[in-house]
Amino acid sequence: MKAVVFCGPHQVEMRDVPVPSVPEGWALIRVSHAGICGSDLTIFAGAHPRAKAPLVMGHEFSGYLEQDIPGMKKGTLVCVDPLLSCGHCVPCQEGNSHVCSTLRLLGIDCDGGMAEYAVAPIPMIVRVPDGLSPKAAAFIEPAAVTVHAVRMAQFVPGDNALVFGAGTIGLATAITLKQFGASSITICEPNPVRLEIAKSLGFHCILSDDRLLDTLLEETDGNGYDFVFDCAGHQSVADILPDVVKIRGKIEIVAGYKKPPMMNFQKGMFREFSIQFTRVYRFKDFKIAAELMAKEPLYEKLVNYELPPEEAARGFELLTTPTDAIKVMFAFS
Secondary structure, three states: OEEEEEEEOOEEEEEEOOOOOOOOOEEEEEEEEEEOOHHHHHHHOOOOOOOOOOEEOOOEEEEEEOOOEOOEOOOOEEEEOOEEOOOOOHHHHOOOHHHOOOOEEEOOOEOOOOEOEEEEEHHHEEEOOOOOOHHHHOOHHHHHHHHHHHHHOOOOOOOEEEEEOOOHHHHHHHHHHHHOOOOEEEEEEOOHHHHHHHHHOOOEEEEOOOOHHHHHHHHOOOOOEEEEEEOOOOHHHHHHHHHHEEEEEEEEEOOOOOOOOOOOHHHHHHHOOEEEEOOOOOHHHHHHHHHHHHHOOHHHHOEEEEEOHHHHHHHHHHHHOOOOOOEEEEEOO
């Protein structure tokens, strides 16, 4: 079968590999679409601490069941929650399997979904709601990240929100906030191309420049925002987070910082804001994301490149060089 394989740092190619065997309790899926995630880019750079070459990447994918499983027939369009939790550690026993002490993922710790066929644990397979295309179904996983972030923040409908970053997760977070009833959503982004994409989706956008802090305070009469979502993960954002959140507001850290940032905690004391961190999603978040996507077409618009697996190298080039790429997917059927 055709598969997109990580072969070593900055080396990815389509290879012919065997169809995976199906472990007990798992099911075989004929893959339709698979997306490139930020963590795949980390693997591509050779910087991921766990991923080892050769590896079939991909934890964002959709496809069709090749066998009957409880509650679903062969041929059902499905997506997969790719988290592999141990089920025995304290977090798992306390219902927090998404932060399992030894959490692993399909496509990182074992072969994933960038192939014509993939396997997944049956309990982690999710039926795709009627009306969603296979391409959109492969975006349910990143959408689940944003649902988890908004739910973890305990977002209150009617409040306003500020989102830093107009990449895949930043834009999807803004769409999710819209679905959760935000009164207004502002997106900040230094890349003019991405900012134009955000504007085309109907969001209020501000270019991140040297006057960004002044601009944000002017827009809120000096009060700041009820909820601030950091989907950028850059020191320049961490520098102003304490100033742009409303007194007793909440900051949600969604991005993974490549370098540990500095932040002025004294301002946190003066303003009594809260900082919440988020990692991946719970299974319920995944199912909520699927339902949101079934009624909100904006999510699918973030997939602006769809390539055959033969163009594996180009897919990663689009996301590691200056382009207009937001979400790149490989189409296998």
